[in-house]
Amino acid sequence: MVKTKELVQIETEIHAIEKGNLACPGCQLNLAFKHSLAALNNNAIVVIPACCTSVIQGAGKGYGMHVPIFNTAFASAPPVASGIARKLKLENKDTQVIVWAGDGGTSDIGFASLSGAAERNEDILYIMYNNQGYQNTGNQKSGATPRGAKTTTTMTGKTSKSKNIARILLAQDVPYVATANAAYPQDLFDKISKAAKEFKGNFRYIEIYSPCPPGWNIDSRNIVKVGKLANETGIWPLWESINGEVTLSKVSRRYLEKTNRKDPFEFFKLQGRFSGVDNDLIQQFMEDVEFEWKWLKKYLK
Amino acid sequence: MLNISKADKVEIWTGNQAVAEAVILTKPEIVAAYPITPSTPIIQALSDAYEEGRIRGEFIAVESEHAAMSGAIGASVAGARTFTATASQGLLYMAEMVYWAGFGRLPMSMCLVNRALAPGWSIWVSHEDLYSMRDAGWIQLIAKNTQEAHDLMIHSFRLSEHHDVYMPSMVNIDGFVLSHVAAQVHPLSQKFVDDFLPPFEPMFTMDPDDPISFGALTLPNDYLDLRKDHINSMNNAKKIFTDYSNEFAELTGRYWGTLIETYGNQTGDVCIISMGSMSEEVEEVVDELNKRETMMFGSLRLRSFRPFPTEEIQKITNLFDTFIVLDRAYSLGSDSPLLTEIRNCFYKNRADKNIIGKVIGMGGADVNYKQIIDLVISIIKETD
Incomplete structure (x- = not known):
């Protein structure tokens, strides 16, 4: 794993995003973007469908990123990236083609085109930052919103289970699939590097857990803590799959054992989106978490 | 060549x-x-x-x-x-x-x-x-x-x-x-x-x-x-x-026209305006009617809908008395799209002419020159 000191040095040198962009204070996707582009050494073309990142990169001529970005319509990012990747292939270029999309753009409206690009095994690294709702439009429910979470379209808490895109893509035999978390930049950096270097030429998928201060109703100062708690409570385990072989990531390994996990109440209490939600729903949410672990255990060696 | x-x-x-x-x-x-x-x-x-x-x-x-x-x-x-x-x-x-x-x-x-x-x-x-x-x-x-x-x-x-x-x-x-x-x-x-x-x-x-x-x-x-x-x-x-x-x-040696292509009389009584494969039928119509009738017929077809050949069409607004616009579509609640575009050109010239729109050949209905001839003749009789 990349050393913290090393990572800081790389990020200072590469300088992936400018200060003072339009992200909300505490925004985790903004940090995730920085870590990811640092891992790619800015040698990337980024395709961004409608999402928070459409806005935070800047308006008009004030542009806060150091990579070429093609902003595109919601459902179109994977095929746009396919077109770019095919052209780069004809020119034998090593530049990475990235789709950088939110969870709504991935799990809902962009789902068919994501699945299509995966099926064609396009040379694309697809990164989904998961802030568990349509946060750019003001926290509406998405397919990736967890059960129990309040959004402006699930006012008393979402009653259905979230869609697990990483698992769906495993069912499509995508050669590299991983989950990550903005609160664990070293792990994220390593996964992006690995996907970029070792699986170039293939479709790759990484999903980054990205807590959202306004959407999840979290005090900005607690935002990294919430990200860490998601791991420490076992709610968001980090894993990767290489050609179908699933392994738990180092930072999540000890939480395989249930007794090592922190009390989920620690996680819930810092977030307004779970406050006042019916206990039964929260209970069901925790059962959903157990279901994910059961699935993981089946695949772990 | x-x-x-x-x-x-x-x-x-x-x-x-x-x-x-x-x-x-x-x-x-x-x-x-x-x-x-x-x-x-x-x-x-x-x-x-x-x-x-x-x-x-x-x-x-x-x-x-x-x-x-x-x-x-x-x-x-x-x-x-x-x-x-x-x-x-x-x-x-x-x-x-x-x-x-x-x-x-x-x-x-x-x-x-x-x-x-x-x-x-x-x-x-x-x-x-x-x-x-x-x-x-x-x-x-x-x-x-x-x-x-x-x-x-x-x-x-x-x-x-x-x-x-x-x-x-x-x-x-x-x-x-x-x-x-x-x-x-x-x-x-x-x-x-x-x-x-x-x-x-x-x-x-x-x-x-x-x-x-x-x-x-x-x-x-x-x-x-x-x-x-x-x-x-x-x-x-x-x-x-x-x-x-x-x-x-x-x-x-293949001249298809420019934004438009004209055929038959360049000035006369009736100009038939159309687009696509129908225009070839219209060219036959013009030949036939010019032989048969005492009136003078011409055809204008659009090769480009965007950009619209506004200037080219404006040039003919005073060269014919009646214009028949054939279209394979209709804008529900209005008129056929081509007709409204053509009228727009006439308005710019303040040209007060008979412009008659006819929807024909929608949904694959066969359009041959005989049907168009019947249509044109009936329009001429109506407007007389």
């Missing part, structure tokens, strides 16, 4: 084949496409051309029309010459991205094989699909026969890639009537196309060493500037397309 093809070579091709063979001569690096009747044979032929090594590049067999246009957009912004084909519902499904390519000023060419919109489910020709993308910022060209479809494809790429135009362009051919009917085609030669159509020189592209952001949040003044520039470029396309048409005629 230049040797355009292997001089005397004649092929018997369907419209779809004629289009595909022309596209192959333009050597597109990337084609992203999804099947839909009646345009499917075009993309099959292109897929074959890559597979057989006739052209170098990539065929992306995408999962939807939305993705087909998106793939073409990605290819274009990466600097590749690119093409796709679709029809009817396929165009509507890709509509969002058709606008993205148009407003995004991304050169590419598309063959739209005109087909009725459903329901009722119809696979035959109508022009509702053509009109649905009227305001998408695309150049819209229309062929009257298979040979013109073949020739227009080359114009389409060249016009789209010209730096004073720089926007996508579509060539419309009538479903089945042109797409599936075999006819004689004098193929263009590779040498001719290489000379006529220079390589695509992108004005901007996605380069990590010189990063740009495409399509980011745009403030009102910038938005207005973008649209103004687009309007100007669309206007530029009028002259440039006219020049290309004349140049092509000079080199090949």
Whole structure:
């Protein structure tokens, strides 16, 4: 794993995003973007469908990123990236083609085109930052919103289970699939590097857990803590799959054992989106978490 | 006249084949496409051309029309010459991205094989699909026969890639009537196309060493500037397309007109205005009626719907007494789309003329010159 000191040095040198962009204070996707582009050494073309990142990169001529970005319509990012990747292939270029999309753009409206690009095994690294709702439009429910979470379209808490895109893509035999978390930049950096270097030429998928201060109703100062708690409570385990072989990531390994996990109440209490939600729903949410672990255990060696 | 093809070579091709063979001569690096009747044979032929090594590049067999246009957009912004084909519902499904390519000023060419919109489910020709993308910022060209479809494809790429135009362009051919009917085609030669159509020189592209952001949040003044520039470029396309048409005629001996083509009397009593394969029937109508009747008939057909040949049509507003506009579509609650456009030209000249619109041939209803003659005669009797 990349050393913290090393990572800081790389990020200072590469300088992936400018200060003072339009992200909300505490925004985790903004940090995730920085870590990811640092891992790619800015040698990337980024395709961004409608999402928070459409806005935070800047308006008009004030542009806060150091990579070429093609902003595109919601459902179109994977095929746009396919077109770019095919052209780069004809020119034998090593530049990475990235789709950088939110969870709504991935799990809902962009789902068919994501699945299509995966099926064609396009040379694309697809990164989904998961802030568990349509946060750019003001926290509406998405397919990736967890059960129990309040959004402006699930006012008393979402009653259905979230869609697990990483698992769906495993069912499509995508050669590299991983989950990550903005609160664990070293792990994220390593996964992006690995996907970029070792699986170039293939479709790759990484999903980054990205807590959202306004959407999840979290005090900005607690935002990294919430990200860490998601791991420490076992709610968001980090894993990767290489050609179908699933392994738990180092930072999540000890939480395989249930007794090592922190009390989920620690996680819930810092977030307004779970406050006042019916206990039964929260209970069901925790059962959903157990279901994910059961699935993981089946695949772990 | 230049040797355009292997001089005397004649092929018997369907419209779809004629289009595909022309596209192959333009050597597109990337084609992203999804099947839909009646345009499917075009993309099959292109897929074959890559597979057989006739052209170098990539065929992306995408999962939807939305993705087909998106793939073409990605290819274009990466600097590749690119093409796709679709029809009817396929165009509507890709509509969002058709606008993205148009407003995004991304050169590419598309063959739209005109087909009725459903329901009722119809696979035959109508022009509702053509009109649905009227305001998408695309150049819209229309062929009257298979040979013109073949020739227009080359114009389409060249016009789209010209730096004073720089926007996508579509060539419309009538479903089945042109797409599936075999006819004689004098193929263009590779040498001719290489000379006529220079390589695509992108004005901007996605380069990590010189990063740009495409399509980011745009403030009102910038938005207005973008649209103004687009309007100007669309206007530029009028002259440039006219020049290309004349140049092509000079080199090949095939004169198809400019933005419009006129036939029969250039001044007289009745001018019949139409688009697409129907225009060939109208030319027969004009010949027949000029022989038969004492009145004088002429035909005007549009080769370009966007940009609209406003000036060309204004020139004829006082040259005929009656204008009959034939259209394969109708704007519900208004009039046929072509009729309203034509009236707009007359208004600009303050010309007070009989302009009669007739919807004909929708949903694949057969249109032959005899039916048009009956229609024209009945209109003349009514207006007398």
